[in-house]
Amino acid sequence: MKRLFITPDRCIGCRACELACSFAHAVALTSPALSRIRVYPVASDRFVPVACLQCEEAACVKVCPTQALVRNPETLAIEVDHTRCVKCMMCTVACPFGNIHLDLRVDQIVKCDVCGGDPACARFCPSLALEWAERPTVGPVPKPEPGRVVLPFLVP
Amino acid sequence: MLTFTIDGQTVQAEEGQNLLEVALAHGFDIPTLCYHPSVSAYGACRLCLVEVTQRGRSRITTSCNYPALPGISVVTRNDRIDRLRRLVMELILCRDPGNPQLQAMADRLGVDRTRLRFASRQDGCILCGLCERICRESIGADAISFVGRGHERRLATPFDEPSESCVGCLACAMVCPTQVIEFTQDADTRTIWKRTFTLVKCKECGAVLGTPEELALFQRKTGLDASYFDTCDACRKKQTATAFAAVTWGGQRP
């Protein structure tokens, strides 16, 4: 079973994941600010991507009064059933990691759904900081020099 | 699993499912104003009429509270169903002919106006009861209820006073199919069903989290620690990043 692995040590802070996420879930407009994954710089050269961990005993699922958060048995991701959601926002408050939000553009609760089994963030991560895999790649992966990042989707 | 047909197409359903949810799941288009998958089917609006044939006998019935049964055949549209749905829509339109959501449904059904006299109370409420069911069944607050009967029926808190049971979660307003449950919110307070709540804010950034009653109710229902309910999602996410950094790079300042 594949999962989304995050290895902050390899993150180069390029934010390609944010862009990819917002494209993948684009509604009317897209902007990295609306991404479900976010990259936090914790030092000048250290970055931490944060996305939903798809917790086994998830607080969001527990707190949802309308059973609108349902785990997809194929991807193991917790998905939002918008026909059930009443936007009480309790999931956004209860998630201890802050990984579920109200998207004001579409007035909907949004969270990482691993793009249905092929997460765009991992696809476009140039440094294996995000991986969609059975298990994560072990060991250091050489970081490209800052400023010389070649984003995969720009490859001709 | 049981099998039956919808408009000639064989479909499978779980026992206990109703016809409407099975039909919607299979992509059939059935109009409804009072159905919500999270709460029990109620059958108030009567728009989801279908024709069900069972053991050779046909009848018109609402699909939302008709159980999926093996061997039945369901017809979602024919001239008679369409005509009855249009009449139902005309009746519902009497509640508030100007309501945009009702107008949209009327357009969908090919009803351009109602030939009938309008109802005496035209507040847009079509008495579908979704607010009442979401409040009672999903939220567990049970703050509002139908009052009166017949043409005088309406929804209210007990004695029309601010309800002690209401937690101000706004779920009722969110599910209302005609969007007529009023509430107001400013920086510090939220008011709904005549009750004003003082809002709880994120302990980090001051963003609004909800009402204290709502947060307490959800905490009680889930058994989660109170600390789950004091910070907003944005601040939490930042904290998560910090925690991850600590795990990755150890106690040292990065």
Added chain:
Amino acid sequence: MAPFSSTAELHAYQQALVERRDPDRTVIAVCYGTGCKASGATELIDALKKAVQEAGCSDRVSVMPTGCHGFCEGAPLVVVHPRRILYTKVKPRHAADIVNKTALAGEVIEPLLFVDPDTGNKVVHEGELPFYAHQHRLLLGRHSTTNPEEIDDYLANGGYGAWARILDEQIAPEAIIELIKKSGLRGRGGGGFPAGRKWDSCRNAPGEVHYVICNADEGDPGAFMDESVLEGNPHSVIEGMIIGAYAIGFPHSRTEGYVYIRHEYPLARHRLAIALDQAREKGLLGDNILGSGLSFDITVNRGGGAFVCGESTALMASIEGFPGEPRAKHIHTVVSGLYGMPTNLNNVETWANVPVILNMGVQAYRAIGTEHSKGTKIFSLVGKVNNTGLVEVPMGMTLKDIIFQVGGGIRNGKRFKAVQTGGPSGGCIPASLIDLPVDFDRLDEVGSMMGSGGMIVMDETTCMVEVARYFLNFLRSESCGKCSTCREGIARMYDIVEGITRGEGKPGDVELLEELAEVVREASLCALGTTAPNPVLSTIRYFAEEYRAHIEEKRCPAKQCKALITYRIIEDRCTGCTACAKICPTDAITGVKDQVHLIHQEKCIQCGSCYEVCPVDAISVE
């Protein structure tokens, strides 16, 4: 005394009761049903008791309040036993005479006798009253001889005997169900569903409790059958329910009983509560009844006054503490009813039939009635009929016999026009169908229904559009309001019909009514909605001409719709007596004494007071 622990103790007690009782004792029975009570029976009973005391004859004469005898027209009624001398419209001032002359000296007081309007003959004995003579009073027959507040009266008359015999003869519960099936008993609450089949389905439904409910939420305007049975013979209902509990839930399940009784029946509730207490005291309710192993008790649940709570699922919701709203019955209540358990609901009259059937035998019971409707039916006969009251007749009696033989015909010699049966959801049956035998199926065929047994007789002065308006008005307030079709549909039909009665009818109104009737009937959930258009449809069907006259000619043929009529004084008849001017509430009539008077139309509100008061018929209505 200790509760009976076996049928032997019950039989011994009954034996002793019968031996102790003097069948020739003089008992002055006063009808103390709601109707007679309203006509002064309370004061009458006090006066009679005082008279007995004053005559010093309380050792020989007793005064007994009873349940409704049925002949409400003669209220308050007195029957002096053992000769069953019947007095009607008795006042407290007659009390001394009744005690001294009739009770003690055996004299008949002529002025208090009922005079048969057809023959002019005076009726002396209760049984000779034409009103009773054409009835078949299986259920109501004992009302004038039984004090409903004394379980001993019921026991002395063989009460609880059907139940005791089941135990003595060890008749299995399944065999009881077979008997009820064979009897052909159909539910008297309106639907006419075979009671035995219902019991059978309920018995076979799995559940840890089987509920047995008596529906006493009789809400039809003008109907009081169930009220009367509960007021007059509550133990017959209790006995029926005990037998039902045994047949449905014994021995495989626990059984519990409920009586859901409407708030507006204080007397019935009071008597039922007394009867239940007495039955418990005697060990006829409670744990291990008569050593049978059956434990059963009955809780009384008071309705809040909603007509729709007479619908079985709404009634059950109400008992559970929820608003009285029907739910879809795709799973029948016999499988999942009250609190999700198998529940058997029958109405008062059905339950009261149960001991009667077992006592008289299935064959004898089946001999009464028609092929598919067995036994008797109680009707409350009201409206423009001479003998208003409660009548119990065999199924299949024609409307004509009920209205003209039992009911004594139409009041004031007017012409019979229609009869409305089945309550607000029923229909109006026109005079042309007067030979219709009354049973479940025949009433359905003509667009009406049995309902619980209301029968409202209408004469030529009844406007059928107004009748439809009246019932729509009732239903638009009494719909629970859940289904948009029933709630809005009835209200909008009301708007249209009300407009017609006000002279604002338009061409196309009748067709629109028929369209709405279809959607209300087809798309509403419960029987209230699906039958609500009946009064409109049946009046359109049989009295289309009256709708046409209202809409096209702005004329009310029955001269009832106020907006469409004008009162005038016929000049050559008016004697100038001033009676009309005096009674007119709006001072619309002027005139000098002994001279012709004049109605000022701009002030007239068409109340009809002048028409009624004029001694020389000088007022015309057009």
